[in-house]
Amino acid sequence: MTTVSDQPTSASSTVGRRRSTTEIEQDTPQWRKVLTSDPAARVTSLLAFVLFWVVVSALFDRVPGPVAVWTSLVDEFSRGEVFGNFGSTLYRFGVGVALATVVGVAVGVLMGLSQLSRAFLESPVLVALSIPAIIWAFLTVMWFGFGDTGPIITTFLTSVPFVIVNVAQGVRGVSRDLRDMSATYDVPMGRRVRDLVLPAVTGYIAAGVRFAIIIGWNGVLLAEWFGGGGGVGYRARFWYDANRYAGFAAWVVLFVGFIVLLDRFVLDKAIQRSFRWRDAR
Amino acid sequence: MTDQLVMGPDTGPSTPAAPDREAAARRTARGRRWRRTAVLALGWVAIYAVWEATSWWFGSRLLPRPHEVLQSAIEIIETGNFVGDFSASVLKTFAGFGVAALVGAPIGYAMGRSRYWRAFFHDGVTIAGTIPAIVYAVMSLIVFGLSNLGPILAVALVSAPYVALNVAEGIRGVDNQLITMSEAFGRTPRQIRREVLVPTIVPFVFAAIRMCFAVAWKVEALTEVFGGRSGVGFQIRTEYQLYDISAVLAWMVLFIAFMLVIERLVLAKAESRLLAWRPEERGAAL
Amino acid sequence: MAVLTVTNLSKTFNLGTARESRILDDISFEVSGQTFVSIVGPSGCGKSTLLNIISGVEEHTSGDITLTSDAGGPARMGYVFQDPRLLPWRSVMKNMMYVQDDQSRDTVARAERYLDMVGLKKNADFYPGQLSGGMQQRVGIARAFAVEPDLLLMDEPFSHLDAITARGLREQLQDIWAQSKKTVVFVTHDVVEAVELSDRIIVLQPGGLIYEDITIDLPRPRRQSDKAVATLQADVLARLETLKAMAAAEPVAEPVA
Numbered sequence: 015m016t017t018v019s020d021q022p023t024s025a026s027s028t029v030g031r032r033r034s035t036t037e038i039e040q041d042t043p044q045w046r047k048v049l050t051s052d053p054a055a056r057v058t059s060l061l062a063f064v065l066f067w068v069v070v071s072a073l074f075d076r077v078p079g080p081v082a083v084w085t086s087l088v089d090e091f092s093r094g095e096v097f098g099n100f101g102s103t104l105y106r107f108g109v110g111v112a113l114a115t116v117v118g119v120a121v122g123v124l125m126g127l128s129q130l131s132r133a134f135l136e137s138p139v140l141v142a143l144s145i146p147a148i149i150w151a152f153l154t155v156m157w158f159g160f161g162d163t164g165p166i167i168t169t170f171l172t173s174v175p176f177v178i179v180n181v182a183q184g185v186r187g188v189s190r191d192l193r194d195m196s197a198t199y200d201v202p203m204g205r206r207v208r209d210l211v212l213p214a215v216t217g218y219i220a221a222g223v224r225f226a227i228i229i230g231w232n233g234v235l236l237a238e239w240f241g242g243g244g245g246v247g248y249r250a251r252f253w254y255d256a257n258r259y260a261g262f263a264a265w266v267v268l269f270v271g272f273i274v275l276l277d278r279f280v281l282d283k284a285i286q287r288s289f290r291w292r293d294a295r
Numbered sequence: 296m297t298d299q300l301v302m303g304p305d306t307g308p309s310t311p312a313a314p315d316r317e318a319a320a321r322r323t324a325r326g327r328r329w330r331r332t333a334v335l336a337l338g339w340v341a342i343y344a345v346w347e348a349t350s351w352w353f354g355s356r357l358l359p360r361p362h363e364v365l366q367s368a369i370e371i372i373e374t375g376n377f378v379g380d381f382s383a384s385v386l387k388t389f390a391g392f393g394v395a396a397l398v399g400a401p402i403g404y405a406m407g408r409s410r411y412w413r414a415f416f417h418d419g420v421t422i423a424g425t426i427p428a429i430v431y432a433v434m435s436l437i438v439f440g441l442s443n444l445g446p447i448l449a450v451a452l453v454s455a456p457y458v459a460l461n462v463a464e465g466i467r468g469v470d471n472q473l474i475t476m477s478e479a480f481g482r483t484p485r486q487i488r489r490e491v492l493v494p495t496i497v498p499f500v501f502a503a504i505r506m507c508f509a510v511a512w513k514v515e516a517l518t519e520v521f522g523g524r525s526g527v528g529f530q531i532r533t534e535y536q537l538y539d540i541s542a543v544l545a546w547m548v549l550f551i552a553f554m555l556v557i558e559r560l561v562l563a564k565a566e567s568r569l570l571a572w573r574p575e576e577r578g579a580a581l
Numbered sequence: 582m583a584v585l586t587v588t589n590l591s592k593t594f595n596l597g598t599a600r601e602s603r604i605l606d607d608i609s610f611e612v613s614g615q616t617f618v619s620i621v622g623p624s625g626c627g628k629s630t631l632l633n634i635i636s637g638v639e640e641h642t643s644g645d646i647t648l649t650s651d652a653g654g655p656a657r658m659g660y661v662f663q664d665p666r667l668l669p670w671r672s673v674m675k676n677m678m679y680v681q682d683d684q685s686r687d688t689v690a691r692a693e694r695y696l697d698m699v700g701l702k703k704n705a706d707f708y709p710g711q712l713s714g715g716m717q718q719r720v721g722i723a724r725a726f727a728v729e730p731d732l733l734l735m736d737e738p739f740s741h742l743d744a745i746t747a748r749g750l751r752e753q754l755q756d757i758w759a760q761s762k763k764t765v766v767f768v769t770h771d772v773v774e775a776v777e778l779s780d781r782i783i784v785l786q787p788g789g790l791i792y793e794d795i796t797i798d799l800p801r802p803r804r805q806s807d808k809a810v811a812t813l814q815a816d817v818l819a820r821l822e823t824l825k826a827m828a829a830a831e832p833v834a835e836p837v838a
Contacts, residue, residue, distance in 0.1 A: 053414075063419065144509070144551045146513040147428075148513075149543070157358070270426055472664065472666050475638045
C-alpha cells in the first residue's frame, strides 16, 4: 500500500531537502577530528596559558616570565628552603583543618537536628562567616606571637563556619520520611545517627571540608605572612619584600601545584566515594 | 494543668469547634515564634559574652572590649571620612565584579555549549577556583603596583572562576526540550540564545554573584591592606600599624554591616525583579 | 499534490563497538495537502524518531526527505510536542510570538485568533507557570497553528493529559483543523485516537517498517460517542491483532539519542 516515488515531485513550488548523517560524516576531514578531541583541547589550553604568561611578562616588566620563575625555583630547592617551610605550613594547616572538621561536623549535626540550636547558633555562624581572614591573622599574631599557634587558630577560625553551614544543610536534607520511619520503629539514637544521618551527610561533610581547605589555605598563608615563624607564607613574603618577584612566583607555582595534586588525587576521590550511593543510579 | 488544657488543642475533651482549634493553633504558632526570637537574641548575647571573655583573657590592648570598638566606630562615623573610603571600596568591588562577569560569563557559556571549550577551560577554571585569595591579592599588586587597579584585578581573579563554573552549570541545565522546540519552529541560533539560554542562566549568574559577593569584598579589603591608597583595607592597615586595634575592628564591623545591607538591598531587589516569572519569586514579592 | 515525500528513509544508532540499532528501515511514503495523517505503532517502532527527522531536529542516516511549499519560500513547519514546551519566563502571548518570523500587527491578530479558538484569549498575559497542564498544551496547539504551517507535526500531544482533558482537546483540535485545513502528521500509540482524528493511518511495526496504510473515510465532525467511529475503531484494532504479537516478541529498545 505504500507509495514509493523515485523522483521527488518538484513543480513550480519550493523544495527543501535535508542531508543525511552519512553525507555529513563523509564531509568532515580527519585532521579536524584529531584537533577537536578532548586531549588536544587540554594541550592547546596549556600552551595558550604559557603563551599568555610570556606575553604578560613581556608587557609588564614587574611580572617574571616562566624561565625566571623556574630558575628561582631551582635555587630555592638547592638552598634547602623548600621542605622545612613546606612542612611547617602543612603541619599548621593540617591541625587547623582537622580541628575545624571535628568541631564543624559536631556543631553542624546539632544545628541540623534541632530547631532551637539552629536559632541559637545562626547569628554566631553568620558573624563568623563574615569576618575576613586578615582580621583573624592580625589578632592571632598579636595574641600568640610567632609560633605555630597563630596560623593554626587562624586556619581553624576561618574554615570552621563553612564546615558547619555545609553539614547543617546536609542534615536538614535528610529525608523527613526516613526520620519518621526511624521514630516509628523506635530505632535507638546512636544507630540513627550512625546509619541514617552520617551516611546521608558524608557527601556534604566532604564538600564542606573541601571548601574549608580552600579557605583554610588562605588563612594559614595570611597568618604566616604577618607572623614571623617560617612557612610558605613567610618565605613568599621574604621574596616579595625583597622585590624579587620571581622568588614569590616560584612559591606560588610550588604551592598551587601541591593544591592541585591534593585536590585531584585525594579530595575528588573522597567526594566521589562519599556520594557513591547517590550517583549509583 | 489548666495551662496545658489551654495550650494543647488535643489534650482537652474533644470539642471540635473549628474556631477554637484555629485559635489554639495560632497561639502555639505564636508561642513558637516568640521562643525562636528569644533564642536568636540569646545567640547575640552569646557573641557578646564570648567577645568580653576573650578580651578579658588577652587584655583589652590585644582585644579591645565591645564598647571600646563601638566608641571607635562612632568616632569614625562622626569624622565623616568613612564615606570616601567606603565608596572607594564598594566601587572597586563592583568594578571587579563587572570584569569577572564580562570574562567569566562568556567562558562559562562556551564551556556549557561546546564539548571542545569545556575540555579547554575545565582544568584552568577549577584550578583558578582553588587558589587562595592572598595569592591573587599579591599577584595583582605585583602587576599594577600601588594603585586602584590592584584590588579590582584581585576581585576579578577571585570571582571569574565562580561565574564561569556557575554559568556553565546553568547552560548545561538548559531544558533541551525548549531548544528542540525552537529548532522545530525554525528559530535562529541568535533567537535561541536570547530567548532560551540567557533567561535560563540568569538565576545561576545571580547565585554566582551572591556567592562571590561575600568573598569578593573581603579580597578587595585584603588587597587594600597589602597595598592600597584608599578604601577600608587601607584604613585597617594604617590603624594596625598604629596599634589601634579597636579602630581596626571598628572599621571591620562597619564594613561588614555596610556590605550586608548592600547585599540585601541591591542584589536581592535586582534578583526578584529579573526572576518575576518564577512562582516562588512571585510568592515572595506579594 | 504531495507536501511531504519520504523516500527510502533509514535511521540507525551506533551502540558502541560495531553494534547498531535500526530504528527506521527503508521507509517511503507521501503525504498530500490538507490531509490529517496519523502514524501509529507500539512504543519503540520509531514513530517519534520519524517525526523528529521530518522536522529536522534529528538527522537521518540515509534516504531522502522532501518538503514542498506551495506559497514559495522554505516550507514552514509547526510542531506540537508531548509536553507544552513553553518558555516559562515569557507570557502566553510572547510565547505565541516567539515562533513567528514577522512581528507585524497582522501576525499578532492571527495569534490572538488561534488563542481564542482554544479558549485562552483572556490568559494572554499569564506566565505558563500560572496555567494548568491542559491549558499549557492548548497554548502549544494554538502556537503551532498560528504559524500557518505547510506541515503540522504532532507528537502524542495528549498522552500526558488525563482522559477527560484529552477528550476535550481532541474535539477542539478537530474544530480548529476543520477551519484551517492544515496538513497534519500526527504520531500516537493510541489507535482509537487515530481513528477519531485522521483521514489516513500509517501503521509502523517494530524494526521500523510500514505494516499497513489505512484510509479512514468517515464524515466530520467525529465524536468519540459516534456509533460509526466506534465500529471502525474496533475494526482497525482487529486488523492490528498480529502486530500485537509482534510487539510482544520484540524487545523494546529505543536508545536515547
